[in-house]
Amino acid sequence: MSALEHLPGIDNGLLRFLTCGSVDDGKSTLIGRLLFDSKTILADTLNAMEKTSAKRGMTAVDLSLLTDGLQAEREQGITIDVAYRYFSTGTRKYIIADAPGHEQYTRNMVTAASTANLAIILIDARKGMLNQTRRHSTIAHLLGIPHLLVAINKMDLVDYDQATFEHIKAEYTKFAHKIGLKDVRFIPLSALAGDMVVERGERMPWYEGPTLLQILEAAPAAHTERPESFRFPVQFVCRPQDSANPELHDYRGFMGRVESGEIAVGDAVTVLPSGLTSRVKAIEIGGQKIERAIHEQSVTLLLEDEIDTSRGDMIVKSAEAPEAVKQIDANVCWLSETPMSPARTYLVRHTSREVKAKIAKIDYRLDINTMEHEPVSTLAMNDIARLSLKLAQPIFADAYRSNRATGAFIVIDESTNNTVGAGMIV
Amino acid sequence: MTTLTQQTLTHLDWLEAEAIHIMREVAGQCSSPVLLFSGGKDSVCMLRIAEKAFRPGRFPFPLMHIDTGHNYPEVIAFRDKRAAELGERLIVRSLEDSMARGSIVLKHPLESRNKHQSVTLLEAIEEFGFDACIGGARRDEEKARAKERIMSFRDEFGQWDPKNQRPELWNLYNARSHKGENIRAFPISNWTELDVWQYIQREQLELPSIYFAHTRPVVRKGELLMPVTDLTPAKPGDTIEEVMVRFRTVGDVSCTAPVESDADTVDKILAETATTTITERGATRMDDQTSEASMEQRKKEGYF
Ligand SMILES: Nc1nc2c(ncn2[C@@H]2O[C@H](COP(=O)(O)OP(=O)(O)O)[C@@H](O)[C@H]2O)c(=O)[nH]1
Numbered sequence: 014m015s016a017l018e019h020l021p022g023i024d025n026g027l028l029r030f031l032t033c034g035s036v037d038d039g040k041s042t043l044i045g046r047l048l049f050d051s052k053t054i055l056a057d058t059l060n061a062m063e064k065t066s067a068k069r070g071m072t073a074v075d076l077s078l079l080t081d082g083l084q085a086e087r088e089q090g091i092t093i094d095v096a097y098r099y100f101s102t103g104t105r106k107y108i109i110a111d112a113p114g115h116e117q118y119t120r121n122m123v124t125a126a127s128t129a130n131l132a133i134i135l136i137d138a139r140k141g142m143l144n145q146t147r148r149h150s151t152i153a154h155l156l157g158i159p160h161l162l163v164a165i166n167k168m169d170l171v172d173y174d175q176a177t178f179e180h181i182k183a184e185y186t187k188f189a190h191k192i193g194l195k196d197v198r199f200i201p202l203s204a205l206a207g208d209m210v211v212e213r214g215e216r217m218p219w220y221e222g223p224t225l226l227q228i229l230e231a232a233p234a235a236h237t238e239r240p241e242s243f244r245f246p247v248q249f250v251c252r253p254q255d256s257a258n259p260e261l262h263d264y265r266g267f268m269g270r271v272e273s274g275e276i277a278v279g280d281a282v283t284v285l286p287s288g289l290t291s292r293v294k295a296i297e298i299g300g301q302k303i304e305r306a307i308h309e310q311s312v313t314l315l316l317e318d319e320i321d322t323s324r325g326d327m328i329v330k331s332a333e334a335p336e337a338v339k340q341i342d343a344n345v346c347w348l349s350e351t352p353m354s355p356a357r358t359y360l361v362r363h364t365s366r367e368v369k370a371k372i373a374k375i376d377y378r379l380d381i382n383t384m385e386h387e388p389v390s391t392l393a394m395n396d397i398a399r400l401s402l403k404l405a406q407p408i409f410a411d412a413y414r415s416n417r418a419t420g421a422f423i424v425i426d427e428s429t430n431n432t433v434g435a436g437m438i439v
Numbered sequence: 440m441t442t443l444t445q446q447t448l449t450h451l452d453w454l455e456a457e458a459i460h461i462m463r464e465v466a467g468q469c470s471s472p473v474l475l476f477s478g479g480k481d482s483v484c485m486l487r488i489a490e491k492a493f494r495p496g497r498f499p500f501p502l503m504h505i506d507t508g509h510n511y512p513e514v515i516a517f518r519d520k521r522a523a524e525l526g527e528r529l530i531v532r533s534l535e536d537s538m539a540r541g542s543i544v545l546k547h548p549l550e551s552r553n554k555h556q557s558v559t560l561l562e563a564i565e566e567f568g569f570d571a572c573i574g575g576a577r578r579d580e581e582k583a584r585a586k587e588r589i590m591s592f593r594d595e596f597g598q599w600d601p602k603n604q605r606p607e608l609w610n611l612y613n614a615r616s617h618k619g620e621n622i623r624a625f626p627i628s629n630w631t632e633l634d635v636w637q638y639i640q641r642e643q644l645e646l647p648s649i650y651f652a653h654t655r656p657v658v659r660k661g662e663l664l665m666p667v668t669d670l671t672p673a674k675p676g677d678t679i680e681e682v683m684v685r686f687r688t689v690g691d692v693s694c695t696a697p698v699e700s701d702a703d704t705v706d707k708i709l710a711e712t713a714t715t716t717i718t719e720r721g722a723t724r725m726d727d728q729t730s731e732a733s734m735e736q737r738k739k740e741g742y743f
């Protein structure tokens with residue numbers, strides 16, 4: 014389990030996951046256990062934590078000290094901001110986002126969920142499903158996290174009772190069905206004692222599924238296993254024009270990240286918005302040629318024909334071009350303390366493209382506790398609503414459900430340059 | 440046509456691809472960025488990432504080092520050599536100039552110059568009109584850093600306000616700023632010390648010699664080894680020992696301690712890093728130990 018035993022070992026990629034639950038459900042304890050059992054917590058950190066815990070009159074080490082990094086958080090003993098933590102099993106690297114549970118921090122959970130491929134939703138076995146559980150699950154669903162793991166924690170406090178586990182599982186399954194959640198798994202845990210986290214323990218022989226770590230190790234690292242269309246937003250254009258090197262005279266490299274799908278030398282492509290077509294002449298990383306590039310790789314594309322292309326354009330495969338749209342319907346989470354002002358013009362950043370936008374219509378606000386739709390005329394911080402936006406220029410969009418990268422956008426307030434909203438195209 | 444199975448990147452390839460994407464976003468969104476290059480291992484990785492991001496073109500930004508005047512000579516020599524090999528422009532701005540101008544006043548001549556780097560950095564930002572500084576800080580280094588954004592906004596005084604950070608979602612970075620304000624961009628935020636060493640090994644990156652085990656006179660101060668140098672001479676009563684050591688970070692001479700080690704190759708350092716029991720900053724940085732929140736404090740004041 015330690016990094017050493019597996020070095021250099023096989024590389025099973027990187028998994029980003031999110032932990033969520035109500036206050037005191039055991040998030041910090043669970044993260045602490047994972048870091049501790051993977052030997053990521055080092056002696057001096059543990060020392061500092063012991064000292065601080067003792068100063069506060071606690072007898073055991075408070076594992077939440079690991080994630081609560083800001084002065085204000087330590088003073089108030091709560092998690093305010095998203096904290097990122099890292100551990101490696103030697104076969105896989107993990108990035109954990111720890112997001113606070115309170116309703117007033119919905120925006121932080123949305124932020125943490127936007128990059129996660131798996132969410133662990135903690136439930137206290139004594140309390141069962143709470144409003145928070147429903148809210149977190151709804152957000153995870155809305156943000157398109159492909160794998161949900163419901164961890165029923167504190168099993169030690171209910172005598173490791175199978176009936177309690179099954180009861181919560183049945184209740185959650187009903188709810189999951191109602192909101193359309195698909196890939197949901199359940200696991201009984203004691204984060205404190207360690208049962209079913211890394212070790213199985215001996216107290217839940219009735220549970221025959223994998224441990225939490227086994228689930229993490231086996232979860233697909235890609236955010237989708239469905240085939241996706243090739244999407245390549247151009248970030249930067251490389252024109253070296255190096256007079257000392259005539260070979261580079263006509264070099265025109267389109268730099269970006271393969272946001273989805275894959276591309277190979279020879280493929281027929283279309284550049285948007287011009288709609289001009291060509292073929293891929295070469296694919297490079299740092300000037301070195303490769304034959305094909307896959308999802309999430311940052312590369313440079315060279316085309317056979319000279320096509321005027323700049324940042325904000327998108328290269329796609331000719332056979333699967335997305336639609337150019339000037340009006341979008343989206344679920345938007347408002348992130349700013351300043352409420353949305355529907356009369357204003359905002360900036361929308363979608364892939365590497367920035368366009369001006371106006372609110373055409375607010376359809377409704379979603380009550381994430383009850384899932385009811387409410388009519389509203391503006392949005393306040395943490396609100397999630399269905400909107401229609403009118404754009405000054407077209408964007409090349411897919412529905413968020415089918416493509417996370419080309420279905421997402423952020424809203425920027427030009428007067429402050431703050432990021433004030435997060436949107437998912439429907 | 441679409442593919443049938445999704446192939447995924449190895450963890451190092453993924454981290455590299457993310458870092459390249461971030462650097463290109465800075466280059467695409469900002470009009471006058473600069474890459475902070477100290478000669479240390481993190482910034483050596485950053486240079487390789489910049490090569491992968493922008494070659495065969497030139498970097499769309501110069502390199503800059505804020506020199507405390509208290510650096511190990513091996514590191515300075517390495518810094519100059521690396522910049523020359525790459526053929527990129529290197530700007531050096533030094534604390535001593537700020538001291539001569541009177542903008543830095545030391546409490547006493549031997550006070551650590553580390554935290555004063557912010558002043559010289561802000562002066563250089565103003566001098567050149569930089570709107571973004573690309574740095575090699577990692578979130579695993581320190582608790583305050585764990586919560587800093589990849590594109591971190593600083594006001595006209597270079598201050599970081601941890602409670603008023605821009606939300607950062609998906610890989611949609613917002614590097615916008617008004618004149619006089621500044622973005623600090625951290626492309627290797629998601630890397631750990633182990634990732635850095637694995638990348639150095641894979642890419643066969645050259646490092647300053649003091650990263651590898653060598654014999655050096657030191658004085659033991661509790662659990663720390665204090666190097667004996669012209670700047671940090673032994674005090675009366677100190678016992679000087681010759682010890683096999685290496686540095687895990689290279690900062691200001693007065694505040695960077697080496698660790699006992701006989702790892703003289705990257706492979707051996709990797710093996711040690713995988714089994715180490717002390718964090719990088721805990722082992723080596725005296726400046727972070729003064730208070731639990733001292734990094735947060737320095738960042739609020741404009742530090743990297
Ligand atoms: N008995 C028991 N206590 C637990 C378990 N997990 C967490 N706790 C305790 O529950 C309290 C809250 O845990 P914490 O990890 O801070 O919850 P968070 O607010 O979700 O981060 C602490 O006192 C933990 O020791 C568990 O599995 N069993």
Ligand SMILES: [Mg+2]
Pocket residue numbers: 040041077092
């Ligand atoms: Mg917590």
